[in-house]
Amino acid sequence: MIRRPLASLLTAPAPSAARRIAMTLLDAASAARERLTNVDDQEALHDFRVAMRRLRSTLRAYQPQLAALVPAKLRRRLRELARATGEARDVEVQIAWLERRRTDLPPGRRAGVPWLMARLTARRERAYRDIRERLAPKFDRLGRRPRRPPTRRCRRRWRR
Secondary structure (H helix, E strand, C coil): CCCCCHHHHHHCCHHHHHHHHHHHHHHHHHHHHHHCCCCCCCCHHHHHHHHHHHHHHHHHHCHHHHCCCCCHHHHHHHHHHHHHCHHHHHHHHHHHHHHHHHHHCCHHHHCCHHHHHHHHHHHHHHHHHHHHHHHHHHHHHHHHHHHCCCCHHHHHHHHC
8 A cells, every 4th residue: 555665654754754644545545536437336435435534534643744734624625525425325325235135024015115225226326426526526626735745834844
């Protein structure tokens, strides 16, 4: 996952090592985000959410070292973006649960399964469309910010 050997991270200054770790996780989130456009990729949303969770955890853990690179506003926007994917994932889990339990239901209750499945599927499609049309471009814009070189004012803190 991390491009350079672990030893180089251990000997690097904390802000530099934290930045390299964060950039690697941002790359993973970007790769997963690219897969969101493929409607046949069943794991894309899950992988994107996992990558975002890892990135946000790292940003929180190394907040003092990354403050110049990732301000609070950017962390807040990443949090909002991650939360916005929740509905689609919830619907995916509900559909999977219903598919597994369908045969366990008594015959009288199975009649409602196609109706519920159609509603859940339509809800999932709306949520995915929203992710592709609205959230993915927002992530792309947010993902470019930490890749910019730090400003002259921030460079000193960044290299420590």
